[in-house]
Amino acid sequence: MDPPGRRSLAADGLGGMPDRAVPVEWQVAADEGFRRVVRHGVEIARPESAHSVHVELDGLDPGAEYFYRFRTGTEISPAGRTVTAPAPGARTRDLRLSFTSCADYQAGWFTAFRRMAEDEPDLIAFLGDYIYEYGDYKYPVRDQAGGECLDLAGYRLRHAQHKADPELQLAHAIAPWAVVWDDHDIENAWAGDVPEQPDPPFLQRRAAAFQAYYENMPLRRAQRPSGPDMRLYRTLRWGAVANLHMLDTRQYRDLYACTGRSGTVGADCAERFAPNRTILGAEQEAWLDGELRESAATWDLLGQQVFLMEMDWTNGAGKGYSNEGWDGYVASRNRLTAALDTYKRNGVVLTGDVHSHWAGEVKRDFQDPESEPVAVELVTTSVTSAGNGLDEYPNTGILLQENPHVKFFNGRRGYVRARISQKEMRVDFRSLPRVTEPYAAAYTSGSFVIEPGAPRLNPV
Numbered sequence: 001m002d003p004p005g006r007r008s009l010a011a012d013g014l015g016g017m018p019d020r021a022v023p024v025e026w027q028v029a030a031d032e033g034f035r036r037v038v039r040h041g042v043e044i045a046r047p048e049s050a051h052s053v054h055v056e057l058d059g060l061d062p063g064a065e066y067f068y069r070f071r072t073g074t075e076i077s078p079a080g081r082t083v084t085a086p087a088p089g090a091r092t093r094d095l096r097l098s099f100t101s102c103a104d105y106q107a108g109w110f111t112a113f114r115r116m117a118e119d120e121p122d123l124i125a126f127l128g129d130y131i132y133e134y135g136d137y138k139y140p141v142r143d144q145a146g147g148e149c150l151d152l153a154g155y156r157l158r159h160a161q162h163k164a165d166p167e168l169q170l171a172h173a174i175a176p177w178a179v180v181w182d183d184h185d186i187e188n189a190w191a192g193d194v195p196e197q198p199d200p201p202f203l204q205r206r207a208a209a210f211q212a213y214y215e216n217m218p219l220r221r222a223q224r225p226s227g228p229d230m231r232l233y234r235t236l237r238w239g240a241v242a243n244l245h246m247l248d249t250r251q252y253r254d255l256y257a258c259t260g261r262s263g264t265v266g267a268d269c270a271e272r273f274a275p276n277r278t279i280l281g282a283e284q285e286a287w288l289d290g291e292l293r294e295s296a297a298t299w300d301l302l303g304q305q306v307f308l309m310e311m312d313w314t315n316g317a318g319k320g321y322s323n324e325g326w327d328g329y330v331a332s333r334n335r336l337t338a339a340l341d342t343y344k345r346n347g348v349v350l351t352g353d354v355h356s357h358w359a360g361e362v363k364r365d366f367q368d369p370e371s372e373p374v375a376v377e378l379v380t381t382s383v384t385s386a387g388n389g390l391d392e393y394p395n396t397g398i399l400l401q402e403n404p405h406v407k408f409f410n411g412r413r414g415y416v417r418a419r420i421s422q423k424e425m426r427v428d429f430r431s432l433p434r435v436t437e438p439y440a441a442a443y444t445s446g447s448f449v450i451e452p453g454a455p456r457l458n459p460v
Contacts, residue, residue: 086239100415101352102382106140108435113171127352128182155212252281347375359408
């Protein structure tokens with residue numbers, strides 16, 4: 001018999017499973033001991049889907065806690081916990097939300113996932129880079145299985161190693177997840193149909209990455225990929241308290257402004273302002289506008305990948321903007337902020353990507369010095385990417401002075417937790433002193449309160 005975990009990391013990415021369909025029994029219970037099983041059934045795990053199963057249920061009680069497990073043959077899984085959203089229009093159930101991004105296996109230990117699980121949230125939002133496609137580092141904190149992900153077997157293997165991590169298992173077992181990808185789930189800095197590197201053929205590689213992503217993530221049949229295409233954007237509703245709009249800023253975006261490659265561009269990059277440029281694509285923009293127009297929730301949360309608020313990254317008199325974030329798609333940002341303003345939504349943007357904590361206020365139009373904020377942006381740090389980090393870097397104070405709408409920074413790893421009610425949204429930025437060693441304690445590096453009708457960050 002292979003040691004625990006060995007079979008799941010077979011080189012073909014199939015976990016050593018036989019090339020045949022396998023029946024998988026599932027149970028959902030109202031208690032952790034499974035004395036009150038409320039639903040049960042059988043799904044067929046097929047080799048063409050890497051023996052993954054996706055169970056979609058209806059008819060469960062709203063606003064309730066449930067437990068679930070799987071069985072095949074003589075093997076039975078540990079129990080997982082989930083909760084159902086409150087009934088439409090319900091206003092009395094707060095949403096306890098945690099979110100993070102960027103889990104690079106080689107860069108450190110996934111302690112942030114353990115600390116998130118200990119908070120017992122109702123929902124975990126993961127905002128991109130669940131895996132990294134890179135090959136082996138010269139000096140990794142932990143050794144990964146396989147080299148650079150280039151084909152379906154490679155992406156499946158990388159996901160399998162992540163799923164074998166005990167800290168990540170705790171986070172998946174404690175709460176339902178809402179997920180979107182960023183670049184490293186497929187390839188660094190890809191934009192629409194354009195890759196950073198042309199070999200192997202990108203759409204073939206993207207199809208393989210999308211397939212492995214769907215197999216390994218808690219996604220519905222509506223998100224099943226069709227080759228290199230996969231509709232990931234969608235809305236999750238928590239009664240009348242909050243709508244969570246999960247966005248895809250990678251698959252439909254125009255190519256990077258002025259240079260064609262991701263990086264920093266100066267104030268002379270006029271292409272950033274082209275009125276037809278989009279980071280979401282026309283169809284997703286229209287969908288989001290409709291969701292905001294029809295929303296009746298107190299809060300509209302936008303889960304997405306890259307900085308939405310303007311950021312001048314150049315110290316001193318010059319200006320430097322990331323053409324990978326919404327600064328490279330100014331018209332697209334202005335259409336979104338106009339919708340938030342016109343429909344009088346309480347917008348809170350949840351962002352990943354940059355491997356550090358930030359909080360700021362999103363103006364209606366950053367080119368207008370008199371423009372007022374229409375939303376706030378909460379940027380989570382990474383789980384491990386970029387190593388241990390620092391609470392502050394030498395140029396942090398200068399960056400904050402040159403971007404006065406930014407109210408907070410912390411450069412450690414961790415996650416963000418929030419408690420969202422009709423009355424307020426309370427936010428804690430949770431940081432870890434190190435990820436190069438396991439089991440570090442988390443601490444709160446910053447806390448804010450946001451009130452409906454006032455898109456401001458109020459320090460606690």
